[in-house]
Amino acid sequence: MVESKREVLSSSEVVDPYVTALTQFDVAADHLGLNESMRQYLRNNQRELVVHLPLRMDDGSIEVFWACRVQHNWSRGPCKGGIRYHPDANLDEVRALAMWMSWKCSVANIPYGGGKGGIKVNHKKLSRHEAEGLARRYAVAISPVIGPDVDVPAPDVGTDAQTMAWIADAYSATQGRWTPAVITGKPISLGGTVGRDAATGSGIMYVVQEAARRRGLSPSSTTVAIQGFGNAGQWSARLLAGKGFQVVAVSDTSGGIHNGQGLDIEAAIAQKNNSGRVTDYPKADRITNEELLTLPVDILVPAAFENQITAANAPAVKAKIIAEAANGPTTPEADRMLNDSGVIIIPDILASAGGVVVSYFEWVQNRSGMYWDEKEVSNRLEQVMTRAFQEVAAVSEREKLTMREAALILGIRRVVEATELRGMRP
Secondary structure (H helix, E strand, O other), rough: OOOOOOOOOOOOOOOHHHHHHHHHHHHHHHHOEEEEHHHOOOOOOOOEEEEEEEOOOOOOEEEEEEEEEEEEEEEOOOOEEEEEEEOOHHHHHHHHHHHHHHHHHHHHHOOOEEEEEEEEEHEEEEOOOHHHHHHHHHHHHHHHHHHHOOEEEEEEEOOOOOHHHHHHHHHHHHHHOHHHHOOOOOHOOOOOOOOOOOOHHHHHHHHHHHHEEEEEEOHHHHEEEEEEOOHHHHHHHHHHHHHOOOEEEEEEEEEEEOOOOOOHHHHHHHHHHHOOOOOHOOEEEEEHHHHHHHHHHHOOEOOOOOOOOOOHHHHOOOOOEEEEOOOEOOOHHHHHHHHHOOOOOOHHHOOOOHHHHHHHHHHHHHHHOOOOOOOHHHHHHHHHHHHHHHHHHHHHHOOOOOHHHHHHHHHHHHHHHHHHOOOOOO
């Protein structure tokens, strides 16, 4: 089999994420007893735009980049979802991510639907000038289908606050006025919110605290391993360590590091930022990403890509709790195996919702013109994430469901209710 260009962090079975998303939906739809009309409505996206972006490169050549924007559902409000730059970006992946965003926003009970965008590009090979040109091309191409009341993009893999600044500026030029609420994840000086960088990691921290408390785990004696050491992984590690959890292993695409006595997280982050490889951190043993997933830890946080915990490695997973910081890191078959063995899985649509919740806060601040301090953002995020966890846990206990099933059913139920109340507009 030809190896994918994606930076695979562990050996994984080939599972189309859109097949996973549809399978999850069908299970929840059966539980909810949805009729065929509603099933078809929610199985399909409300809009898909595919564009091809010509860009003059620094050497004078022209390259054409495939890109898309998918809007799954807008029954509860404007679509919301990131823009992903990756060499393997494709329509089915973006469709899956858009659908998961619908359920994620609904589980967090914020007034958004789900959307997602992607550009097929290796962003690491772009110069700053080329990256700016691509972002502006994309913004203009999708400008007819985005806007503060329509679809509000945000950063994702391969994009950052600077990318969002370029997109906001280019979109605003098409409108003839500065429109900061068209996008979130912007620099603070352009209307971004404090607390955005830490948002996904903060959300992970809050749900892990709740899950540990329910399992009777004390932070000081609870060990954590984190796969993926980008923004979400680094902030999860930093914040969990700050709450007393023992983060004993982390990894990136270069491999992993493990120290049973606990890692110096700030030093590991500094090492990653300095050399680009966490494996250059000296005070730990080198391990593979596959080994990290099966360490004898209490909590495992997959914070990388899809399809990392599979039927092949699930039997060796020893964690009591898995908090999915990545989208779709556990395949359906692995999910069944882990649930059968008593592992609590905090699903991605709940565990990783911190980012979209704080994006919502940014959008609210942009719309109102009133801005909050970091304490207010943090307090509001804690309230939303803790409430969402408790609501999902209540559905799980009342209806004898796994946490993933409960989260999907809660999220889909809210979207169905909004759809029925509004009606399916032509």
